[in-house]
Amino acid sequence: MNMLLKNTAAAMLLLAGIGSAAADDVIIQPEQDTVIREYVKKQPLASVKLPGVELNVGTALPETVEIHEVPNVKYRYVVVDNRTVLVDPGTRKIIKVYD
Structure with missing residues (x-):
């Protein structure tokens, strides 16, 4: 019975982690x-x-990188290594890479 409780608890923690990761998707x-x-x-x-x-999506850009506004959009953009990336200004994380 004790092993069943441990396994159930471990499974719930794993699923909670997956759910929170999915909630961060933009x-x-x-x-x-x-x-x-x-x-x-x-x-x-x-x-x-x-x-x-x-x-990569989820990579945070350093504070030294200037990100630029897109009017009427809450996200910002910058061109890095000739690739345009969309950035969440609050976290500075890349949310999309355009090719």
Whole structure:
């Protein structure tokens, strides 16, 4: 019985972790994505180099990187290594990488 309780508790903790990770996912609506893509095309930025930083969703950008506003969108963008990335300004984490 004791082993059953431990296994159940472990499973619940695992599922809670998965649920909180999924809650952090950012969903960009297609209309908003179109607005962002059009804006960054019209407002090109010089690319910055960030050696050792992988451009993956969830990677936090250093404070030294200037992120730029997209009007009427709560997210910001920057061009790193010739790739446009969308960033959550509160956490500075990459939420989308555009190719």
